[in-house]
Amino acid sequence: MPSISYGKYTLEIPVRVRLFIDGEEVPSSKGKTFTRENPAHFDQTIAIIEEASTDDLNRAVDLAREVFDKDKYGWVTNYRQRIRILYKTAEILREEAERIAVTVAVENGMPIRQARAHVLAAAEIFEFYAGLADKIYGDSIVLSNGNVSLIFKEPVGVVAAISPWNFPMTQAARKIAPALAAGCTVVWKPASYTPMSAMEIYRALARAGLPKGVVNVIYGPGATVGNELVRHPKIDYVSFTGETTTGKLIMQQAAAGIKRIGLELGGKNPGIVFEDANIEEAVRAIVFGGLRNTGQACGAISRVLVHESVHEKLVRRLVEVTKSLVIGEPLDDATDMGPLVSKAQEEKVLSYIDFGKKAGFKVALDGGKLTGGIYDKGYFVSPVIFDDVDPKSRLAQEEIFGPVIAIIPFKTEQEAIEIANNVIYGLTASIFTKDPARAFRVARKLQAGTVWINDAYTQPTEGIWGGYKQSGIGRELGLYGLEEFLEIKQVYIDTTGSLDRPHWRTVMKIDKL
Amino acid sequence: MLNVSVEYDDDVKELIRKMKEKYGDIIIILGHGCCSPTEPQIYRSSDFIVGSDYVEVGRVEDVPFYIERNLAESYNGWVLTLRVEPLNGAVDDSFSLDVLEGVRLRLGFKKFRIAIPKELRMNEPPSS
Structure with missing residues (x-):
């Protein structure tokens, strides 16, 4: 088997990249695959990737939906579990950074020095959001009539994450880490040019103890897998980074179900x-x-x-x-x-x-x-x-x-x-x-x-990332990046117990009922 | 008024014919930005509302080719050329329907040449 070596690391190619569904690496249900070439040596096939069928996609979404709706494993409620898993994922990525950097460099073409920093930056994003998972606070307002409004922040639901190839680990981490910190579940379609970087992330999550079905990963073309995922009625939020016109298409598709969206698109x-x-x-x-x-x-x-x-x-x-x-x-x-x-x-x-x-x-x-x-x-x-x-x-x-x-x-x-x-x-x-x-x-x-x-292109994890105009909607990174994956709910509590309430009396003559 | 034209070969004709047969009404939109910039995207016309943000710059086998209004002016005076490129077993992440045929419609361009009628041409300078 041919291989690519760097230092003490050897990557035997082609790497077989499988779907990750229900905590298992599985083949395509239809046996379909596609390939990825080495951009620095295009005569080398570096990966053979399982392509998700509609059945695979439906299964991935159903599982994520089930975990979320039934709060399986206490995923939605037990934020301490989420903190531990996110910290552990960061730790694994950091420990394995040198080996993973080789994979990123090979499949993306990114120079190894940059790839090393890139993996560590992804680890930092997981770590940052681990630290936020127990700080999702609400608010309380004592109203002028003595009643109380409670404001809760709750996970938005099942997230469809579609991530790009150019910074394959950090761009994915910006979506997955805050979504998980918030208590969401995720169906993730990574970029087809960088399937192995995605594999490193889902393997790290699995090793960190992620319960089955919380993150499911499906590969395939945008026109089928991406399109079906975005339109899927069981998806609550679509987080997309990529080409601007595709972002517009996604926005139009999401409108059918008033799905929440986050779009990170082009720039000039x-x-x-x-x-x-x-x-x-x-x-x-x-x-x-x-x-x-x-x-x-x-x-x-x-x-x-x-x-x-x-x-x-x-x-x-x-x-x-x-x-x-x-x-x-x-x-x-x-x-x-x-x-x-x-x-x-x-x-x-x-x-x-x-x-x-x-x-x-x-x-x-x-x-x-x-x-x-x-x-x-x-x-x-x-x-x-x-x-x-x-x-x-x-x-x-x-x-x-x-x-x-x-x-x-x-x-x-x-x-x-x-x-x-x-x-x-x-x-x-x-x-x-x-x-x-x-x-x-x-x-x-x-x-x-x-x-x-007096600087350029430095992106602190604690800061924000996102654009005006056609560069997108929403923000990633920092506190704002977590807010994207939260719904806001008000719970109003009557504290009077009265049958004669001013706001009833103003509109209805209830005493005559 | 925009002076843009679209040229394409028989492979493009064949692709568009096949896609019309398969999907019915389709449109071609010149995509832009981020990870797969400046590529024609083929969508079902029912999937993408073009609205007044786009202008039609030509037709490919009667399928409208749109460019975003804000960008269209910079194409003035250019001929857009379309060709079909095989994906050779790889996958493209765009939502464009041609990917499902194992190919991608690609864009090239050449500078617009205004055809000047013979009677208006100046005499050729003497060769040295």
Whole structure:
């Protein structure tokens, strides 16, 4: 059997990835499978994945429904159990981080250094929500008439989680950990490009003692498994991260049952560099924020808005630093950028580069498809920086999800804000300035879910993640990320015992009944 | 007025014909954002309300091709080209129905060339 090795770890391929239903790893009831290739060596099949049938999906949903509705194992009520399991899951992920990082690097193409941090970040999310499961407090209001209103927070029910491939463990953890902390049950469809990362999470949960049927994992195409899951009448909440139009479709499908939804969608995020910025700081943040994960990140800086007075200086240094990045094998510790995730992704990124050139934009740093040696068998694309890009063009309006940066010069603060906001998305923005008053003023005017000042793309677990406009609905991470999975109930208690109550008397002459 | 056109080959014709047969009325929407950006999505027309947020930029075998109004202007002057690509046993996470045929409709584009009538053309410059 072929294998992939890194340090003391060996991954024998292809890995067989099964569905996880009722606490067991099971094959597809129809015997259907699909494959995943290695994005750095596309002649290697790294996983054979069981594809869920409609029967498998129904079983997964029914089990999750049953556990929730019957409070089996005390899952909904016994938060101490949930705390223990979430902490234990975090501990397992942390202990196994090095081995799991190899899997993430291989199937996603993420460089191993980043993959290691990625697994640890997922562990931190489980740990954070473990600590919140016993802090889901309600409220009480003593009313002016002496009666009492009690406000309870209760789990929303059965959650359909559809997670993406670009950060396969943290994106899944942001949905599953808070849902479980709240007392929900989950049916999870992980991304088809990263099935093994999902397997690591459900195995960690199982080892941590997760009761059967609380989390059920089904793999398969969006058009069948995803679509049926979203429409399923026994689902209460849909949490989706992915392509924006799919998010719109999900929103429309969810409307039929007034299902609750959380959507994390696209972004076209500006990094705004003012004339007083520390250019070196800005350049480093832009390179990190724009090219991390080979630009396959919804919060990535993909437009750099730069004041005309520092335009030339910034571009020169940005090109220099970008050129220094090492593009190569994900399992090489020296690698800064790995391959793109798939052929389709590579073609799309190259088509945008082609577009930029055909449209006549200035190329500050030329790049594109890499060939020769290891590059011949993977989806390796080097960064391209376009300069003086028309803010209305596709390069400046559409999410590329690859290593392509568009530079747009501006003259005034107001112009920068207008360009920054003039896109359909509103996920993130970065501001680079030494003037705190300006930083605060501009941050308040930007339509973005996260604004970084003198930094980019750092996501504290305690903070929030989510977007304005077409970047989505709802928030993940932090306290707000838990609230998404809670319903709010009022219980009103009469404390008077009176048969003559003012609110009855006002409307009905009850004394005459 | 938008000046966008859509070109496609026989494979696309065949795919669309098959999908119309299978699903009835369908639409093509240019998807955007996050993990599978800028790909045509094929949905049943009853599944997706297009509303006034989209504009029709062309037809593919009589199936309307929509682009979001806010993005459409940046396609002005371009020819959108469609082709069919096999998925070769892999799976695509989009909700687009073509995935179920084991293929994906992909988008390319080329710069729009305005055809100038012969009588209006300037004389060719002398070759050096």
